[in-house]
Amino acid sequence: MEDFEILDFLELQQEQQGIDKTARFLQKQIQNGFKISIVIKKQHKFALAPLQQKKNDLFSKQHQPMDVTSQSSEQTENNDKQGSSTSSHSSVKMNKKLIIPPTQNETPEQNNNEQKSEKSDDDQISLYSKKNCSFEHLLKDNLLSQKIQTGLSFMKDGNQKMALEKMMDAYREGNEKLKQCQDQQQISVLIIICIQSLCYASQLLMDFGQFSESQKCLDKCLNQFEINDFDLKCKIYITKAQCNLLNNQYLQCLDNYNKALIQYEQINWRLEVAKLLVKISFVYALLNDFTDAKKICYEGLQILQSKLSHTDPRIYDTYYTLGCIYYLEKDYDFALEYLNQSKEGFIKLYGEQHLSIIRILNLQGVINHLQGNSIDAMELYEQIVCLYGDSQNIGLALVLNNLALVYLDRMKFKSAKLSFDKATAILKVYLNEQHPTFKRVEKNKKLFVAATLSYL
Incomplete structure (x- = not known):
């Protein structure tokens, strides 16, 4: 009896980097024809003691998860006080001597709508929006900064390898120039360039599944430079947590989320706290602690609902996380x-052809497939393939893997082979053959060939 693996977008949030098996398999049986039945396998087991300790560390007496049954009726606490202004000392230093001017987030000032939190999570890394014009021009005109922009262009075009090369070149050259530079303003420019390039490189390395290298880039940001900009530091901790998550290091993930959470709670940035609670709830679900996962997620949802329009995409993102849990x-x-x-919320916002619904459609497909509704699953996967169009990325490869398994279930062998071939062709562009995701799809493809021969 052989195992086929379904891939879902719970894993895609992590799976571009190859999370180790999250516990969904298709088992093949050939009885009186070709049939596939589904089994669920448990994977992750964690000792209760360290998990409970992490819970105690994460939620203080001042921040207890709200009970699900009461979350809709209770009012959120009306204490959205602005954080006290800090002095105008530098936000980032190198070796405690090299200084750049304060960034826009060093002084945690917010208006009543907390506009800081309205910023998209996908915004480019920018540390200079409130600097004087001459400084901004220096940064913009710097050749290394232009090299980062070239790397970003490669990222948009899907050429991740060239993007990574540009980012690392920018860091290495910037770091060498820092050793010789004497001008304080130029030093500030070079530090920003180094941090930007390392952060982008970390994201790209995560895409390649090189988690330890990704963590090294983030650690360089924290260790090589003294960062007093608390928001920038929080974002680095959050990225480290995401890297831990992709590498199945769930307790380390909670540690890094907690570091960011403490910072945001201290200045009462409620929307940032809410977004972190939603992320944390998903980790608890991966740790099979579903009761706390739901409480934490509902608490985050309550904060979001109290501060945002009911049509805000972050509300719909939280519904998706609850679906995942x-x-x-x-x-x-x-x-x-x-x-x-x-899904309905995102469709109202962006329309039925928007890529924001892909991960939802995929998870709906996985659930339908697990419940034996292979026709519905097939329709959902095919809809995703149409949404991707001609673009070639890892997400499409994972969906093609799932679509191939549905075709296999429906005994559409030619279509299944074509989907597997397309999936592996895409993955070869981004990943080496030892990458866990590549190996999983290749395993399914080999099992498909064996199953087809057995059926014939």
């Missing part, structure tokens, strides 16, 4: 309900 708990009815709410 219930999916991991194998409560598929509730999972589908939240996923539908999330």
